[in-house]
Amino acid sequence: xxxxxxxLVMGRVVSEYGEIKKKLAALLAEGxxxxxxxxxxxxxxxxxxxxxxxxxxxxxxxxxSMLPTAQNLNVLIEETLATIVRKRELYAQLKAFGVEPKD
Numbered sequence: 642x643x644x645x646x647x648x649l650v651m652g653r654v655v656s657e658y659g660e661i662k663k664k665l666a667a668l669l670a671e672g673x674x675x676x677x678x679x680x681x682x683x684x685x686x687x688x689x690x691x692x693x694x695x696x697x698x699x700x701x702x703x704x705x706s707m708l709p710t711a712q713n714l715n716v717l718i719e720e721t722l723a724t725i726v727r728k729r730e731l732y733a734q735l736k737a738f739g740v741e742p743k744d
Contacts, residue, residue: 651738658731658742665728668721675714678707 642650681703709717735742 647738651735651740654731654734654738655740658728658735661724661728661731662744665721665724668717668724672717672721675709675717678703678709682708 682705685703732742
């Protein structure tokens with residue numbers, strides 16, 4: 642491979658690495674949003690279980706439409722894991738080119 646070809650390949654890898662980092666950040670943020678919705682629901686249930694105050698005083702339950710389906714969670718998990726694997730592959734390629742990737 643010529644030096645020009647190598648530079649072209651390295652540029653593509655650098656570009657993809659930047660995109661994969663953004664994608665991973667978005668996937669992790671989505672996971673955190675779902676986690677927060679589950680925490681709110683759990684807190685509501687826990688408060689209702691111990692004091693029943695949430696039920697007696699007309700406290701509305703959290704919006705359950707914010708909770709993802711099991712299928713959606715599985716897709717999110719699979720996509721996140723695949724993105725992590727791809728990021729590691731790109732990281733290794735950059736290291737092989739002598740580039741120190743920034744995380």
